[in-house]
Amino acid sequence: VGTELLLGQIVNTNAAEISRGLAAMGIDVYFHSVVGDNPQRMRSVIEAAMSRSDVVIVTGGLGPTPDDITRDALADVLGVKLVRHPRLVGMIQDVFKRMGRDMPEENRRQADIPDGARVIDPVGTAPGFWIEREGKLLFALPGVPWEMKAMLTETVLPELSRRSGQGVTLSREILVVGLGESRTYELIKAIVDEQTNPTIAFRADAGQVRVRMTAKAAGETEALELIAPIDQAIRARLGESAPQGHHSTAGEALVVLLQERGFTVAAAESLTGGLIGAELTRAPGSSDYFLGSLVCYSTDAKAKTAGVAEEILREKGPVSAEVAGALAEGAARSFDADLGVSATGVAGPEPQDGAPVGTIFIGATLHGHTETRHVRGYGDRSHVQRMAVTAALDLGRRLVARAQ
Amino acid sequence: VGTELLLGQIVNTNAAEISRGLAAMGIDVYFHSVVGDNPQRMRSVIEAAMSRSDVVIVTGGLGPTPDDITRDALADVLGVKLVRHPRLVGMIQDVFKRMGRDMPEENRRQADIPDGARVIDPVGTAPGFWIEREGKLLFALPGVPWEMKAMLTETVLPELSRRSGQGVTLSREILVVGLGESRTYELIKAIVDEQTNPTIAFRADAGQVRVRMTAKAAGETEALELIAPIDQAIRARLGESAPQGHHSTAGEALVVLLQERGFTVAAAESLTGGLIGAELTRAPGSSDYFLGSLVCYSTDAKAKTAGVAEEILREKGPVSAEVAGALAEGAARSFDADLGVSATGVAGPEPQDGAPVGTIFIGATLHGHTETRHVRGYGDRSHVQRMAVTAALDLGRRLVARAQ
Numbered sequence: 001v002g003t004e005l006l007l008g009q010i011v012n013t014n015a016a017e018i019s020r021g022l023a024a025m026g027i028d029v030y031f032h033s034v035v036g037d038n039p040q041r042m043r044s045v046i047e048a049a050m051s052r053s054d055v056v057i058v059t060g061g062l063g064p065t066p067d068d069i070t071r072d073a074l075a076d077v078l079g080v081k082l083v084r085h086p087r088l089v090g091m092i093q094d095v096f097k098r099m100g101r102d103m104p105e106e107n108r109r110q111a112d113i114p115d116g117a118r119v120i121d122p123v124g125t126a127p128g129f130w131i132e133r134e135g136k137l138l139f140a141l142p143g144v145p146w147e148m149k150a151m152l153t154e155t156v157l158p159e160l161s162r163r164s165g166q167g168v169t170l171s172r173e174i175l176v177v178g179l180g181e182s183r184t185y186e187l188i189k190a191i192v193d194e195q196t197n198p199t200i201a202f203r204a205d206a207g208q209v210r211v212r213m214t215a216k217a218a219g220e221t222e223a224l225e226l227i228a229p230i231d232q233a234i235r236a237r238l239g240e241s242a243p244q245g246h247h248s249t250a251g252e253a254l255v256v257l258l259q260e261r262g263f264t265v266a267a268a269e270s271l272t273g274g275l276i277g278a279e280l281t282r283a284p285g286s287s288d289y290f291l292g293s294l295v296c297y298s299t300d301a302k303a304k305t306a307g308v309a310e311e312i313l314r315e316k317g318p319v320s321a322e323v324a325g326a327l328a329e330g331a332a333r334s335f336d337a338d339l340g341v342s343a344t345g346v347a348g349p350e351p352q353d354g355a356p357v358g359t360i361f362i363g364a365t366l367h368g369h370t371e372t373r374h375v376r377g378y379g380d381r382s383h384v385q386r387m388a389v390t391a392a393l394d395l396g397r398r399l400v401a402r403a404q
Numbered sequence: 405v406g407t408e409l410l411l412g413q414i415v416n417t418n419a420a421e422i423s424r425g426l427a428a429m430g431i432d433v434y435f436h437s438v439v440g441d442n443p444q445r446m447r448s449v450i451e452a453a454m455s456r457s458d459v460v461i462v463t464g465g466l467g468p469t470p471d472d473i474t475r476d477a478l479a480d481v482l483g484v485k486l487v488r489h490p491r492l493v494g495m496i497q498d499v500f501k502r503m504g505r506d507m508p509e510e511n512r513r514q515a516d517i518p519d520g521a522r523v524i525d526p527v528g529t530a531p532g533f534w535i536e537r538e539g540k541l542l543f544a545l546p547g548v549p550w551e552m553k554a555m556l557t558e559t560v561l562p563e564l565s566r567r568s569g570q571g572v573t574l575s576r577e578i579l580v581v582g583l584g585e586s587r588t589y590e591l592i593k594a595i596v597d598e599q600t601n602p603t604i605a606f607r608a609d610a611g612q613v614r615v616r617m618t619a620k621a622a623g624e625t626e627a628l629e630l631i632a633p634i635d636q637a638i639r640a641r642l643g644e645s646a647p648q649g650h651h652s653t654a655g656e657a658l659v660v661l662l663q664e665r666g667f668t669v670a671a672a673e674s675l676t677g678g679l680i681g682a683e684l685t686r687a688p689g690s691s692d693y694f695l696g697s698l699v700c701y702s703t704d705a706k707a708k709t710a711g712v713a714e715e716i717l718r719e720k721g722p723v724s725a726e727v728a729g730a731l732a733e734g735a736a737r738s739f740d741a742d743l744g745v746s747a748t749g750v751a752g753p754e755p756q757d758g759a760p761v762g763t764i765f766i767g768a769t770l771h772g773h774t775e776t777r778h779v780r781g782y783g784d785r786s787h788v789q790r791m792a793v794t795a796a797l798d799l800g801r802r803l804v805a806r807a808q
Contacts, residue, residue, distance in 0.1 A: 273685030277678025
């Protein structure tokens with residue numbers, strides 16, 4: 001729920017988060033619906049959802065401002081009144097007290113819950129609630145992603161798990177880096193065309209393809225047993241382009257290997273602006289392997305900060321295989337890391353230093369052995385940047401994987 | 405369209421992108437629907453959409469693999485056959501040729517278009533199409549974001565603009581950094597409660613609040629005239645917390661000021677792992693003001709790479725105001741930048757260096773004048789990181805804004 005979703009001002013990450021949680025429990029998600037802060041349309045969408053599904057999870061519109069009308073709309077659909085819970089008013093006041101502020105009067109509305117619904121205590125300031133009606137379950141959660149996620153994990157999923165007791169739907173993904181979607185499909189077509197359980201689907205994103213195998217079975221063990229032989233057969237045909245394990249990004253695949261070997265990593269990056277470092281610090285515990293990154297956006301910085309030789313920059317240009325190699329070596333040297341990775345190139349929209357938009361050179365160096373590659377990026381600025389991140393981390397992963 | 409959306413494996417950025425384009429033209433978006441790669445449910449969702457809306461835009465499921473069934477489902481809803489277009493087969497073959505590969509046999513399916521539909525030439529390998537039926541328009545675009553976006557901009561929006569000739573819906577946002585959503589609302593409540601055109605809505609995200617004013621009027625000029633006095637009145641009450649101009653992030657607000665003054669910026673970052681640099685390189689032309697960033701994740705790197713004095717690190721600890729200040733100064737010095745910004749802290753989920761999760765210290769230095777701040781972060785790891793990025797860039801913005 002939220003007009004800001006329909007205006008495109010925010011992206012619906014909540015739908016994805018909830019869906020992942022439900023899929024892991026074997027609950028099929030058939031529809032996502034988004035509707036704005038409008039009572040009639042909200043009502044029509046919620047009624048349609050409750051008529052076609054056993055469980056409806058609504059997020060958003062539980063805030064303190066006047067455009068937050070989900071409480072009222074749901075009470076209306078359920079045909080009940082809103083009841084103010086003094087205990088919740090107290091909890092919301094406490095949140096403000098901890099931030100050293102008084103609770104604004106408006107926040108009292110957040111303690112209004114449809115009569116007969118069970119309260120989910122707030123983790124921020126917005127309480128959630130849930131109610132059972134004609135054998136169907138309706139949950140209302142706040143729209144703020146981390147508040148939503150806490151209630152999903154602590155209340156919604158456990159409640160559904162208690163009630164379902166049915167089989168599981170389990171997915172495993174094989175990450176493929178450096179082949180296209182069509183080429184990947186072609187290589188494993190014979191396997192894909194024969195399969196019904198697990199089903200096999202593809203998705204391509206910024207230089208990587210994920211091959212998703214989804215099995216339905218009575219339990220997790222049975223589902224994994226269905227997946228295992230298909231997984232093996234697919235990997236046999238994809239070789240080094242498919243990192244061992246089940247990862248959703250090239251960064252994850254690299255991080256697992258670094259942790260296994262006890263290696264450290266550092267980066268030196270140009271067109272990616274810090275995204276290689278950001279990717280390597282995404283997971284908790286990243287300080288065990290990630291030391292730092294030199295973001296050298298200007299040509300000067302490549303020389304001064306990462307120690308790329310002036311004559312290489314002059315003769316080959318900042319967008320070149322030689323500079324990618326020197327950047328990777330500079331990163332490893334500066335931070336005293338086992339592995340150095342790098343990316344230089346042109347994210348666009350304008351050509352630069354004589355190189356066309358989408359030109360990417362990546363480098364990786366491990367214990368003195370350096371490799372570089374040229375990758376042809378495409379798409380918009382952000383897509384080219386993400387392709388460079390993927391390619392750089394994947395080259396690092398290949399070097400570490402080979403250094404058995 | 406896409407089971408990967410319903411499994412939560414990708415986020416629906418296409419819905420947001422399309423919605424932004426339509427809103428800018430004054431076309432109201434009332435619903436988003438997501439459905440999987442299932443013929444019956446896809447049919448039911450498309451039929452519902454066509455019954456309640458004048459324009460339906462479908463994305464996804466036009467790829468070459470067997471789970472791509474949108475072409476077939478739409479032909480079925482429309483009651484027509486699919487027709488293979490030899491010209492499109494040729495265009496797809498050319499795409500592969502440019503990548504130095506042969507076209508796999510599977511890609512021929514992508515040239516199948518419902519009979520009577522108009523073709524939208526492919527920008528990747530997937531052609532789109534559109535058709536008019538009983539006064540309603542149905543567009544089918546590929547799911548790959550940059551391919552979708554190109555067709556949206558070049559075909560869908562111009563076609564809709566040609567046909568609509570109606571008024572515009574125009575939004576302007578006031579960014580507010582450092583106040584909460586409730587506090588912001590409280591300060592401007594008297595204005596909000598009186599307004600119907602523009603309407604005013606709030607959204608809070610990672611340490612910032614955006615106040616969105618949305619006006620409907622005959623033309624852009626008239627809409628802006630409705631917004632202007634409200635915009636002024638709101639800013640008068642929010643003071644320095646609302647940067648001049650209409651920005652959606654603290655980074656954008658800073659970048660505009662840097663461009664105005666001809667200043668350069670560099671960063672030194674710890675818990676943000678490169679996200680400050682990434683934020684500053686998001687826009688085209690960022691090499692005019694962004695020089696680089698020192699991502700110093702380890703304590704060693706803070707001393708060695710950013711030149712933070714060992715005794716400060718030892719006495720105050722790496723998570724401290726003093727280190728934030730020294731990092732900002734180290735960044736400005738290393739890259740010879742006008743402005744240096746920094747962030748150090750604990751993203752979580754574990755406490756670190758004696759500081760609890762969510763502790764953030766930020767710093768900024770401009771031409772020798774340094775300021776630091778303590779910010780209390782909350783939420784998950786990624787949320788704490790984003791709060792730190794926002795706070796650091798906002799402190800930099802305040803320094804530049806004051807240096808008139």
